[in-house]
Amino acid sequence: MSRHAFLQRNMVIVTLLSLIAIAQTAWWVIFQVQEGRRLRAEQQFLWEQQIVLMETFMEAHPDSAVFEVDRAAQHFPDLLIDEKTGSVVVRPDARQALKDLAYGRVRMFASEGAFFVLLILAGVVYVYWTARREAQNEQLQSNFVHAISHELRTPVSSLNLSLETLELRSLDSEQQKRLLERMSRDLQRLNDQIDYLMRAQSLARGELHLSVVPQNLSVLVEEAVHYYSPMFEHKGIELHADIEPDVQAATDGPHFAIMLRNLIDNALKHAEASRVQVILRGKPNSVHIEVRDDGRGIPHNLHRRIFQRFYRPGGEDRRSSQGAGLGLYLVREFAQTLGGRAYVKSEGHNRGSTFIIELPRNHG
Amino acid sequence: MAEQQRILIVEDEENLADGLRFNLEAEGYRCEVVGDGNRAIERILTDPPDLVLLDVMLPGASGFEVCDRVRERGVLVPILFLTARDTEDDRIQGLALGGDDYMTKPFSLRELIGRVKAVLRREQWYRSAPPVGDVITFGTNRVDFNAFKAWTEQGELDLTQKECMVLRVLVEHEGKVVDRDTLLDQVWSSEHQYTRTIDNIILRLRKYFESNPRKPKHIQSVYGAGYRFVR
Known part of the structure; x- marks a missing residue:
């Protein structure tokens, strides 16, 4: 039924x-x-x-x-x-x-x-x-099962295909290099998906362990922007960083990095933007991180829903976006666990969107 | 010739699409990659390739929608689904919508190449002039294999490509028993085990061509063996 x-x-x-x-x-x-x-x-x-x-x-x-x-x-x-x-x-x-x-x-x-x-x-x-x-x-869970199956099988299929290609074809050094880069990206993606799944599971069980230590967020944001720059360049999207120097906060480095990576990755893959800005600002008691794009925007009725676990626009068959519906959920949950919040602002269709993370300077 | 055949790869995953393109081009096919369902429909309708390698979970329109809309417009290009969707229902849906074969991810490259060749071979078989002629008559029925049309006691009918293919296999083996595996192999893929699809087509053919489908004269069942065509 x-x-x-x-x-x-x-x-x-x-x-x-x-x-x-x-x-x-x-x-x-x-x-x-x-x-x-x-x-x-x-x-x-x-x-x-x-x-x-x-x-x-x-x-x-x-x-x-x-x-x-x-x-x-x-x-x-x-x-x-x-x-x-x-x-x-x-x-x-x-x-x-x-x-x-x-x-x-x-x-x-x-x-x-x-x-x-x-x-x-x-x-x-x-x-x-x-x-x-x-x-x-x-419905969300069914979407999630389909999506996660797709998300795990796709890099496995790609790795499999690359291995068989190495086995079947004689490749020159340039082709081999490209293939190895592809394999590395597939492994990274597989690793990320498994990591997100495990972290989402820990969150659901209330077993997420944070290691809050003083961090220089300016360095972390600069590193993330540096990592993503070639990918933005490859897609012809302008990536602009506006990072206040030496912004310090007591937070969990790896979880902060996941939040940031998710937001930049979303802007790269789904925003259909021509320009993306990553902004870091230090306030007396908090820090603000913004990832702003001039892409397709997000309808107002989805501003909260996109942060729900397993939420993916487009249903089971269509993939309006990649992923298993965990990325933004983790961003919101991590931000809350770190004593802050994450939300989106968008004026609607084709008017871009700004994802914002606000974290306290000193958590706990 | 294989090197002149064009394959449209509809896949939104860049790495996978790159790998597929590289290997199919190494096999002598000309390839084009499209990462969006709606663009795939547009591409197939404006300039049909020789084969479409189609993912299901796509942005824009799903692979199932692509197949359905392309078939709706009467385009008979062979479609091979290549998807992570692996339930029996998914396979049946893909084939019922007019897909020629269905492979799930992860897949073996050798097997994929084999299936691509098999689909193209079947297509070539159907395009070649039938030894029995383009038009056949039996009883009060006439069938034009090229026009996908039939004239029966019920009047003029439009046949689907699969109905024509099944009928042609039976007619080419007139008087002999054709088992289900041969039919599946000739019309779909030897890997695809869903004989329900064949049975449904046989039922439809009997409804078109038999005056009493319960006691068929032309498309007879041979219990435990298969089907036999008699004029």
Whole structure:
């Protein structure tokens, strides 16, 4: 059964159960209204009988003293003798009390019923929201399985192909050099993917170990820019570094490097930019790292989602972006673990984007 | 001639595309690399190559979408899927959309070259003049293998390339039993084990050409052996 069909089936069941519960609540209210009417009719009948009894008594003893009539009337506290007409009537306050009692019960059940219906509706919304979220998570996980399988198999396939090429073909030294470079890139990619997977797993288990020591971030950022420069040059993208010298912070070097590498790598591969800027600024209590591009931009509704674990735009078959949906998730989580935050700013389609990491000068 | 044949490599992974290109060019093919599904569709429709090596997980349009849209437009270029997607459903989907073969990553280079040659050979076999003639008649039916058309009691029908290929294999072995493996080998690939695909095509052919598909006169089943064509 597809996820959509599963969600639809559950929603039909929840809706049916809710309708039954609402119908039951409505029945309670109607039943109480009827009960109120029945109670009033019975009390009315009782009063009529009491009036007949009193009037019969008064007719049978026309000469009775007033106190004897009063003694008889004490047995029927809801009745009184009209002084003007001398007839027996129901006391107005007793009528009002009966009316209040009947309507009070209806009001009570109507308000309790309404509260109950609201509770059911809140339950339905919650169940729907949970089921939808569950379906989205399943979809993300399925995307992740496909993506990670692709991400691991691609460099393995490429390495395999390179090895078979070495075996099958006679290559000149230049061709051999290119092949070895390709193999090195494939190994690096494979290593990175496995590393990201392990770190994501450590994060999920709450077992991420940080080694926070004073670092010169200017040097780390310069190294990263230097590493990526030839790749940007190869793709014809201008890479510009605006690094404040000697920015110091107590942080975890390897995790900082992963965050930075991910952001620069994203700008290189996915931003479709012509110019990328890497900026480092030191503030009194924090440091700001920005990777700014003039590429395709990121729609506002994706600003938070792109940092979710396993999130990849484009579904299972299409690859709007490479990767397994772990890179930006790790950036956000590492930044938070280091006491800072990571986020994106983008004015939308084709208006570029800026990824920002803010870290405290002294973590912990 | 093999050296004149053109292969379009649709692969977004630069390293893999480079390696494939290098090796296929070393085998004498002319290669072009495209890394995006939409650009691949455009390329195939404007100037169809002799073979397309197609990844599934691509930017733009997926490999499945590429195959579907190309076939929809009546382009019969042979397509060999080369992808990390390795479930049975994926393979069946790829072949059902009109793929000629399906290989999963990681792959053996020798096997890939073998399959490329086999796909091109099958294509060449179908393009060559059939010994039985381009047009055959049997019963009240007429089939034109070149035009992919048939005229039956139901009127004029458009046949798919695979339907024509299966029918042609059976007709070329008229009166003899053709087993499923031979059909698979001739029309798809010997590696591809999904006889369900063959059975579906046979059912469709019977629906077109038999007055009573439950008791076929022309495309007969030989229990445990395969199929036999009789005029």
